[in-house]
Amino acid sequence: MPHPSGRPAGLTATDLVRAYALRDLSPVEVLHDVAxxxxxREPEVNAFWxxxxxxxEAAARESEARWRRGDPAGPIDGVPVTIKENLGRAGVPMPAGNAGVEPVVPTRSSPVAERVEESGGVVLGSTVMPDWGMLSSGVSSLHGVTRSPWNPALTTxxxxxxxxxxxxxxxxxxxVGTDIGGSIRLPGTWLGLTTLKPSAGRVPLDTxxxxxxxGPMTRSARDAALLxxxxxxPDPRDWTSLPPTDLGTVLPPEPLDVRGLRVGLHLDAGCGLALDAEVRCAxxxxxxxxAEAGAEVVPLDPFMTPRMLRDLDEFWRVRSLNDFDALPPDARERVLPFIQRWVLAVRDVDGxxxxxxxxxxxxxxQATVAATEAFDLVLSPVAPVAAFPAEWPMPWGEDDLxxxxxxxxxxxxxxxQPAASVNCGFTADGRTIGLQVSGRRFDDVGVLRAVDWYEEHRxxxxTPVWPIPAAGENRG
Structure with a gap:
């Protein structure tokens, strides 16, 4: 379906590949429009490192030649792609969003970057992240503030x-983003995206x-499946990566039949922030x-405890404290003040x-697997709150929660386990609200099929109408 802007930059990857095959569009045309x-937008949004x-441009021209020969390199040949800065690209420094770090410059690209390039993806560049990836915002000591294309006053x-x-x-x-506690799905909820944190080992990493x-961050489930x-x-550099499996290049054309699926509805995390009423309603x-389509929807009781969340937070703080202590004293002062306070709070924690x-x-x-095993899918909020001011490092501002x-x-x-995000509504003031759809481990395709079905029925x-400017419109 064409985007209301009427421009190629608003098309999905599956639409672009179809257009390339029919010669209705060329990868060079699409790149120029995306550029x-x-x-x-970039002077205001600040997405790129x-x-x-x-x-x-060179990659797009090579792709254009392959499509003319009818010999595409792979399923995303000619499609524009970005890669998060902590997924190495040969020759591109990796500062992890941190002004105190001396960036590593990889001599070989990460498995993700290599797979994208081998498949003909047109890599636009490396995208930014906050300090060490330990903030749920776009606030970085190195990059400054990254802002929502929906509303630059709001977080990404x-x-x-x-x-x-x-x-x-x-x-x-x-x-492509990365996620250790929600870092793919949280931008998903606060930007209206369809994203997937895959099963552990599904996407090989070099660290x-x-x-x-x-995992993929996209505007549709079919694009997420394609990526x-x-x-x-698989890649031998990741000793945890799963064996090869045939995921296909797109989801099956036949729609999912949700009748008889056993679906858990999880509305109480058992810890952390209270659930906002508008998020709960959506x-x-x-x-x-x-439920109306025939799924059996069953309430799921909380299985996480405040102590579990506290202990995980402490574990991560100690890990980052080790990184912080490895920096020279003057470099430590360049780390974001919020992160400095966060790591120094565990200075006295012992082994x-x-x-x-x-x-x-x-x-x-163990508790997560036990609580969810009885369900084909579990539905929940992605986050308990909607998007917050762009300058806040965390959803509550500068406080330490x-x-x-x-x-x-x-x-x-x-x-x-695989867990996706998909937009399921908006607050009264227009902020996006994400639904999390999780499944049994290794059932990435089942989760994406459910999200695809929901996108067609929501x-x-x-349904978001993406904030992509019309051609010639200057919103910077």
């Missing part, structure tokens, strides 16, 4: 802040870590869409406490 959107339009969410802003703002249809995943089919190819309305934190994380993993906003998202990082009042 025009970037020039218009490195924008490489010259390299993208984080830590995949630049990827999320690029996706919502029309910087091409395909974007695997407990709970960490890379997942590319970046999920999620309940989404669950009712499934025994960290081991107890780890045991608590394992208990969370730990990780009080990730009670719905982080369980699935620890358990390794109705106009829950």
């Amino acid at each position: 025009d959107v970037i020039r218009t 490195r924008l490489d339009l010259e390299a993208a 969410g984080g830590s995949s802040s630049g990827a999320g802003a690029a996706a919502a703002g029309g910087y091409g249809p395909l974007h 695997p870590y407990l709970g960490r995943a890379a 997942l089919s590319v970046i999920s190819r 999620v309940e309305a989404a669950a009712n869409v499934f 025994g406490s960290v081991l107890r934190d780890y045991a608590s994380i394992m208990a969370l993993q 730990g990780m009080a906003h990730i009670g719905f998202t982080v369980p699935y990082n620890m358990s390794g 109705g106009a009042d829950a």
